[in-house]
Amino acid sequence: KEYTVAILGATGAVGTRLIEQLEQSTIPVKKVKFLASKRSAGKELTFKGKPVIVEEATPEAFTGVDLVLASAGGGVSKKLLPEAVKRGAVCVDNTSAFRMEPEVPLVVPEVNEKALFSHRGIVSNPNCSTIQMMVALEPIRQKYGLDQIIVSTYQAASGAGQSALEQMLAEAQVYLNNEPMEGKVFPVKGDKKHYPLAFNLLPQIDVFEEDGYSHEEWKMIHETKKIMLDDMDAPELKVTATCVRVPVVIGHGESVYFTTKDQTVTPTDIKELLKDAPGVTLQDDPKNQVYPQPLMAEGKRDTFVGRIRADKENPGSFNMWVVSDNLLKGAAWNTVQIAERLVENDLVRVPEDPYLG
Ligand code: A2P
Structure with a gap:
């Protein structure tokens, strides 16, 4: 199986590392979508040497996406990740938006990888420290x-x-x-x-x-x-x-x-x-x-x-x-590492009772 992966906040300090870490990861990527604010729409970035045009992050941009890696700020995650989940995407969120929600696993793979098995569409990446x-x-x-x-x-x-x-x-x-x-x-x-x-x-x-x-x-x-x-x-x-x-x-x-x-x-x-x-x-x-x-x-x-x-x-x-x-273990690498574990355990699927914020 191959996955369509969206990076939300692709132009930021963490976003650029998310791109690098995804390039180096074991995740079979069919297609990537790089999303950011309207200001960056049209900007060209690359993935594995090929050009990718940044798109504005809108709810519709998540159509057809399997996996979202998000680091565009808490407010953006609060608004857009439930929209992504509704469209069938599993989201790994680097912001603090959902970390304390009981329905959302907060995961450091070396510590509590098992928590991933109960995810309902959103998994949170903890604070870097x-x-x-x-x-x-x-x-x-x-x-x-x-x-x-x-x-x-x-x-x-x-x-x-x-x-x-x-x-x-x-x-x-x-x-x-x-x-x-x-x-x-x-x-x-x-x-x-x-x-x-x-x-x-x-x-x-x-x-x-x-x-x-x-x-x-x-x-x-x-x-x-x-x-x-x-x-x-x-x-x-x-x-x-x-x-x-x-x-x-x-x-x-x-x-x-x-x-x-x-x-x-x-x-x-x-x-x-x-x-x-x-x-x-x-x-x-x-x-x-x-x-x-x-x-x-x-x-x-x-x-x-x-x-x-x-x-x-x-x-x-x-x-x-x-x-x-x-920016790596504290953010982009832990996020991609969670995504790798989701893929390895066939957990890139939204359950019937998704968590929508
Ligand atoms: P942009 O570069 O278009 O502003 P950082 O953590 O380095 O400040 O990066 C924040 C990231 O979040 C950037 O990629 C930024 O895009 C993105 N971002 C900021 N505001 C929004 C928004 N309203 N919608 C989508 N992405 C946003």
């Missing part, structure tokens, strides 16, 4: 149990999209020219105030909740519980997060502190476990200054883990450093 943390922590949870996670993120500018990334590079130039820097996009395009990101750190990703957490932090907490325990509020795993935007182009870093149920575990045990874990590359040799870095993770599908060490005052507690390409 959540995904790489899941890849690193799930083998530990499986073997030793997990009581608590405390994470601080160092998130690259590209996570905010192509135009945000270009804005940060322009700010850097302005700073180097000794001109006054003015924030135009960060921390959040739609929020009231803007600050420069170049040569700065912004402890705000997404908007703030009533309780003082940013929505990105909220996502890391609740997505973790949904992916690991199939319950977005599961009390048995304590999770808290601080999310910070840093002036890095590509690649999110995370300082992850975690406590295992088994208090006899050693850093050597954890390293042994992660050495062979799916999707993980262990880079942990401090004597030789070997540790994960965004510049070296860029363009790779794996999640890189290092600096694994015990909190000597709290048995069963550890620190580690986790880095991954936020």
